[in-house]
Amino acid sequence: MLHLTKSAEAFAEAKNLMPGGVNSPVRSYRSVDCNPPFIARAEGSHIYDIDGNEFIDYVGSWGPMVVGHAHPKVVAALKAAAERGTSYGAPTLLESELARLVKSVYPSIELVRMVNSGTEATMSALRLARGFTNRDKIVKFIGCYHGHSDGLLVDAGSGLATFGVPSSPGVTKAVAQDTITVPYNDVDAVTAVMDKYGSEIAAIIVEPVAGNMGLVLPKQGYLDTLRKLTEKHGALLIFDEVMCGFRASLGGAQAAYGIKPDLTCLGKIIGGGLPVAAYGGRRDIMSFVSPAGPAYQAGTLSGNPLAMTAGIETLKILTEEPEPGEPDYTRKLSMKTKAVVQGLESRAKAAGIPVQVHQAGSMFGLFFSENEVYDYATSAAADQEAFKVWFRAMLEEGIYLAPSQFETIFMSGAHTDEDIEKTLTAAEKGFAAVKQYRQK
Ligand code: KE4
Numbered sequence: 167m168l169h170l171t172k173s174a175e176a177f178a179e180a181k182n183l184m185p186g187g188v189n190s191p192v193r194s195y196r197s198v199d200c201n202p203p204f205i206a207r208a209e210g211s212h213i214y215d216i217d218g219n220e221f222i223d224y225v226g227s228w229g230p231m232v233v234g235h236a237h238p239k240v241v242a243a244l245k246a247a248a249e250r251g252t253s254y255g256a257p258t259l260l261e262s263e264l265a266r267l268v269k270s271v272y273p274s275i276e277l278v279r280m281v282n283s284g285t286e287a288t289m290s291a292l293r294l295a296r297g298f299t300n301r302d303k304i305v306k307f308i309g310c311y312h313g314h315s316d317g318l319l320v321d322a323g324s325g326l327a328t329f330g331v332p333s334s335p336g337v338t339k340a341v342a343q344d345t346i347t348v349p350y351n352d353v354d355a356v357t358a359v360m361d362k363y364g365s366e367i368a369a370i371i372v373e374p375v376a377g378n379m380g381l382v383l384p385k386q387g388y389l390d391t392l393r394k395l396t397e398k399h400g401a402l403l404i405f406d407e408v409m410c411g412f413r414a415s416l417g418g419a420q421a422a423y424g425i426k427p428d429l430t431c432l433g434k435i436i437g438g439g440l441p442v443a444a445y446g447g448r449r450d451i452m453s454f455v456s457p458a459g460p461a462y463q464a465g466t467l468s469g470n471p472l473a474m475t476a477g478i479e480t481l482k483i484l485t486e487e488p489e490p491g492e493p494d495y496t497r498k499l500s501m502k503t504k505a506v507v508q509g510l511e512s513r514a515k516a517a518g519i520p521v522q523v524h525q526a527g528s529m530f531g532l533f534f535s536e537n538e539v540y541d542y543a544t545s546a547a548a549d550q551e552a553f554k555v556w557f558r559a560m561l562e563e564g565i566y567l568a569p570s571q572f573e574t575i576f577m578s579g580a581h582t583d584e585d586i587e588k589t590l591t592a593a594e595k596g597f598a599a600v601k602q603y604r605q606k
Pocket residue numbers: 190191192193228282283284285286288311312313314373377378406407408409410433434443573
């Protein structure tokens with residue numbers, strides 16, 4: 167039995183200090199009906215809570231920790247950087263170094279602006295798209311999450327291709343009505359919207375590999391359709407690669423699927439665990455951003471030297487030339503992830519539990535469903551209770567997964583073959599627990 171005594175006490179106190187006891191909702195473990203472990207430290211692929219429990223970590227801080235926690239090169243560089251001061255609010259060579267690294271991996275990014283969160287990146291990219299095109303409306307997809315700026319906290323209106331309705335108190339109808347939401351992977355729905363409203367649409371924003379409805383992959387040709395529709399109607403195509411960047415492949419989904427967006431949003435991995443995100447793309451569009459152009463955007467800690475340092479060191483590890491004949495870092499991650507995916511599929515099959523297991527490079531996801539999962543509706547139709555049972559059984563076995571089926575699971579370069587073997591052994595117990603649950 168997992169002992170979470172100190173975490174339970176800490177959680178009770180935290181609830182008197184912060185809404186729900188956390189600084190981001192999903193960490194509260196509300197969606198899996200149990201208390202969250204409070205973390206004391208992490209190293210490599212392992213994370214340790216304040217009760218002394220040790221876990222194999224597949225959350226990786228929701229994606230950033232792709233080279234593992236407390237990587238020696240990252241820690242050493244951060245220590246040295248801290249001794250030079252933690253923030254200047256002035257231009258530094260570090261920002262140009264990280265920008266060069268990002269551009270070297272994303273050829274579609276001709277100019278890039280560093281910000282502090284994925285929310286800020288997508289919010290700024292949409293403001294830029296609206297300013298550049300002089301159009302007000304945007305299209306997003308049901309189940310895609312792009313952070314919590316008002317215009318993106320919007321649900322589908324009644325029917326499907328209608329103007330959005332607020333999905334959170336505090337988002338005004340006026341803001342929501344400029345966001346049109348349609349199902350992901352539905353070519354007819356997005357084509358109909360563009361044919362009807364195309365001249366008013368500033369941009370389509372999409373997670374080219376979706377990670378916030380569980381891991382859902384674009385259907386064959388889908389992203390190409392979005393590219394063609396935006397070109398046809400003079401709208402911009404924004405790829406939100408905050409999560410799938412550097413994971414779907416080193417060059418993200420745009421490299422994996424061969425699509426060139428007009429703007430790209432990045433985050434998570436480019437900060438190596440410190441607050442960094444970015445938006446960038448075509449020079450003519452990005453030259454519209456202040457102070458080069460009139461579209462305003464700013465940030466006290468944007469380009470922070472410590473955050474830049476962690477991002478630079480992480481990307482240097484990811485982009486290191488492999489030994490001759492060896493796969494590169496990201497390719498090795500993908501192969502390791504495939505081993506876990508195949509292991510999960512075989513063990514679920516042996517337990518007689520139908521599952522859908524998706525992979526995109528070093529990201530993977532699992533649904534308790536016997537049907538294909540290709541959008542939010544089919545994801546939500548999966549057995550959420552079974553997921554909770556599986557999640558809790560895995561946690562008991564020392565496997566730290568995202569506490570929601572609507573999240574994605576992340577591999578790191580620090581995960582060992584022993585970690586993977588332990589994970590698959592735990593999964594056997596997890597699937598047995600689901601089988602027992604279903605027999606009640
Ligand atoms: P942040 O503002 O959380 O840095 O990034 C927002 C964001 C933007 N775009 C995509 C595709 C994202 O996945 C995210 C944030 N991802 C969530 C995980 N689903 C962060 C975890 C959390 O909210 O605590």
